[in-house]
Amino acid sequence: MVPAMTRRRAAFGVFRHVVLSAWTLIVLFPVAWMVLTSFKDAGDWVSWPTRWFPFLDFEPTLLNYRQIFYIGGTTASGELRREASEQAYAIWKGVVDSGVIVTIASLASLVLGAALAYAISRFRTGGRNYPYTILTVRMLPPIVIAIPMLIYYTSLPEFFRAVFNVRVAFFDTYHGLILLYIVTTLPYVIWMMLAFIDAVPRELEHAARLMGATRLTTLRVVVFPLVASGMAVTLLFVFILNWSEFLLALTLTQPNVLTLPVLLNKFQSAVEGRLYGPQAAIGTVVTLPVVVFGLLIQKHLVKGFSFGMIRR
Structure with missing residues (x-):
């Protein structure tokens, strides 16, 4: 046997x-x-x-x-x-624009999402089904919000001029795309960080509070270091989403802002048709930052994927 x-x-x-x-x-x-x-x-x-x-x-x-x-x-x-x-394909501009927008949006989304996940985990903000409600925001395909956001962004400068007597543009700007990326990735960050924060023993926070630490100090010194591996996993996931996003960037940017996925779609030639060689070269360049980033935080990824599997 x-x-x-x-x-x-x-x-x-x-x-x-x-x-x-x-x-x-x-x-x-x-x-x-x-x-x-x-x-x-x-x-x-x-x-x-x-x-x-x-x-x-x-x-x-x-x-x-x-x-x-x-x-x-x-x-x-x-x-x-x-x-x-x-044909003027500004690859360096695409690299810079994508790097700035994706880095700021990913870090901001991680910080905001981790704080919101902590509030939901510890204070049950919104009730038991609130995390599911937040996640439903991502059930809408991007094409559903692309055109409304285009209309909204083109109307905002006039609103700011009428109310504050200053013109603030959101269409084809860094901050316009950064804000949109934060909003679209925030549900994922909240959902992922909620699982990591739930696995942190509450007794550690109670001990820190008894020793005189404030809520923010407890969050910064006790909770976030314990879920650092989970934050690394979440950051990589959000970074990949923002780095490869195409539809919203295509709709809400150009010519002042040009991300790499949008640039990748532009290589056409009247002589040879679609330029597969330059497209493949840009695709390789686009892939490298994600691979390098993943290798740099590899040890955190292993811890993050297994975080919470073994309870105290």
């Missing part, structure tokens, strides 16, 4: 690893294909048969990256490719 059970467990383990390995290959294949395409010249983007292996099937080139970053580089004729020189 025991050997048979052992064989079944071993067989199940092998089957599980085979399935997970196959699924990993399926998930990583588009990423690998994007990276390979970013190093291909125009003639290799859609060639048939497909050219898979660099240096064997095709000669890698950095021309796509030189085009999107405008750091020089020439073709065989000694000039940048015609479509790249004629």
Whole structure:
């Protein structure tokens, strides 16, 4: 009986690893294909048969990256490719705009959401079903609020001029998109941080209060350090949402503000159609910050994913 059970467990383990390995290959294949395409010249983007292996099937080139970053580089004729020189794709502006907007919006959403989650956890603000009510905000697809927010943002300057005698623009500005990103990601932050804060023993807070700490001091010194791993997980999740957001940025920005997902959709050429090489290069650049950020907080991610599984 025991050997048979052992064989079944071993067989199940092998089957599980085979399935997970196959699924990993399926998930990583588009990423690998994007990276390979970013190093291909125009003639290799859609060639048939497909050219898979660099240096064997095709000669890698950095021309796509030189085009999107405008750091020089020439073709065989000694000039940048015609479509790249004629179309002004400000990749550096997209990097800066996305970096500023996403960083500020993610950090602000994390701080506000953690504080609201603490209030809900400890004071039962809004009642038992309040967290579910907050989460229903995200059930609406972005396209539902995109056009109303466009009308709202274009009307706000006149409102501020009439009431405060000052014109405050929200359309195509950093603060307009930051505020919208905070509002759209706040329900996720509250929901995720609520689970982490609920796992913190209340006795620790009571002890801090008995020693003279105020509520804010208790929150800053006791609660937040204990849920730091959960905050790292939540920050990464919100950062990915904001970093990859496309529809709201497309509707509420341009030309003054240009995020990378919007820029990624712009690469077209009358000569070659869609420029898959520069698009793949930008896609690789967009993916790198998320990967690097995840690696930097990797130890916090492991703690955060397992936080609260073992009760005191």
